[in-house]
Amino acid sequence: MPGLYPVTFGEIELLRDLDRQDGWVLSKDGVPQSYVDLQDPTYLDFEYVRLMADVIDLMPGGALSCVHVGGGACTIPRYVATTRPGSRHIVIEPDGLLVDLIREQLDLRSVPRLKVMVLDGREGVARVWDGTADLVVLDAFAGATMPVELATAEYMSDLARVLRPSGTLLVNLADGKGLAFTRRLVATVRGTFGDVALLAEPGVLRGRRFGNLIVAAARSGLPVDLLTRRAAGGLTQARCLHGEELTRFVAGAPPIRDGEPVSAPVPPPAVFG
Known part of the structure; x- marks a missing residue:
C-alpha cells in the first residue's frame, strides 16, 4: 500500500508509479532511494x-554469487535473480524495520536464494568469507549522502577480500560541482583494484549538475570497450573513463583513509524539489 511507514532510521514513503501498474518508488526524506517493478x-x-x-x-555468463551493501528495495538482487537464475545474494542492510517493510509490501520473499544481514556495511562485510563473491555492489546511502566510512581504503581492501580473483566491484556514489569526492573515491578504489572505470551521464561527469556516478573495478579484465559502447548507446548516453583518461580525471587526488575528516557531498535543495 502507498503511504508513510516508520523504520529504524526515520520514515519511508512508498509511492506507486502511475505509469506502470506494478512499479513502486521507495523514498526517504524526499529522496528517491529505489525503484522496483514487481512483475x-x-x-x-x-x-x-x-x-x-x-x-x-557483461560479466561471464551463468549464476553469480553476490554481496550487496545497502538494501533499499533490492532492485539489483531482483534483476540478477531474473537475468541469471540460480544466483545467490547476501544483502547487508542496517535498518531491520526497512527489511521487514520490503518483505511485506514489496514481495521480497519472492527473490530466491537471498539472505539479509541486518548489520552496517563494515560489520556485515567483515562476516563474509574470503573469496566467495563474483560481484559486490556498494550502494549505501544515508539520505542522499554516501557514508564516508564505506569509502575508505581500508574498507575497499575488505571488499576485495570477499571477491574472487575474477570478481567485480560496483560502487554507486553521488557528487556535484568539482567532483572532488569522486576523484578521491576513484583514487581509493585504484589503490586496491588494478582495473577501474568511471561511468556517468556527461553533465554529471563534467560537474555541471549533481547526480550519480558508478565506479566499476576488478583486479583485471574489465570489458571496457564493450562497456563504453553499451553505456554510450543507452538512454543516458553515459561516458566511460578508463586508463589514462581516468588518471587525468583523478588529477593526483589522495585516497580516503579511516579517520580522515572527509565530508561526502550533499545535494543542493533543488535537486529533489
Missing part, C-alpha cells in the same frame, strides 16, 4: 541502476 524486475527506472546492470550483463 518485471528487468525494468530499471533509475539511470545509474541501468549503468550498473550494463556492467553486470
Whole structure:
C-alpha cells in the first residue's frame, strides 16, 4: 500500500508509479532511494541502476554469487535473480524495520536464494568469507549522502577480500560541482583494484549538475570497450573513463583513509524539489 511507514532510521514513503501498474518508488526524506517493478524486475527506472546492470550483463555468463551493501528495495538482487537464475545474494542492510517493510509490501520473499544481514556495511562485510563473491555492489546511502566510512581504503581492501580473483566491484556514489569526492573515491578504489572505470551521464561527469556516478573495478579484465559502447548507446548516453583518461580525471587526488575528516557531498535543495 502507498503511504508513510516508520523504520529504524526515520520514515519511508512508498509511492506507486502511475505509469506502470506494478512499479513502486521507495523514498526517504524526499529522496528517491529505489525503484522496483514487481512483475518485471528487468525494468530499471533509475539511470545509474541501468549503468550498473550494463556492467553486470557483461560479466561471464551463468549464476553469480553476490554481496550487496545497502538494501533499499533490492532492485539489483531482483534483476540478477531474473537475468541469471540460480544466483545467490547476501544483502547487508542496517535498518531491520526497512527489511521487514520490503518483505511485506514489496514481495521480497519472492527473490530466491537471498539472505539479509541486518548489520552496517563494515560489520556485515567483515562476516563474509574470503573469496566467495563474483560481484559486490556498494550502494549505501544515508539520505542522499554516501557514508564516508564505506569509502575508505581500508574498507575497499575488505571488499576485495570477499571477491574472487575474477570478481567485480560496483560502487554507486553521488557528487556535484568539482567532483572532488569522486576523484578521491576513484583514487581509493585504484589503490586496491588494478582495473577501474568511471561511468556517468556527461553533465554529471563534467560537474555541471549533481547526480550519480558508478565506479566499476576488478583486479583485471574489465570489458571496457564493450562497456563504453553499451553505456554510450543507452538512454543516458553515459561516458566511460578508463586508463589514462581516468588518471587525468583523478588529477593526483589522495585516497580516503579511516579517520580522515572527509565530508561526502550533499545535494543542493533543488535537486529533489
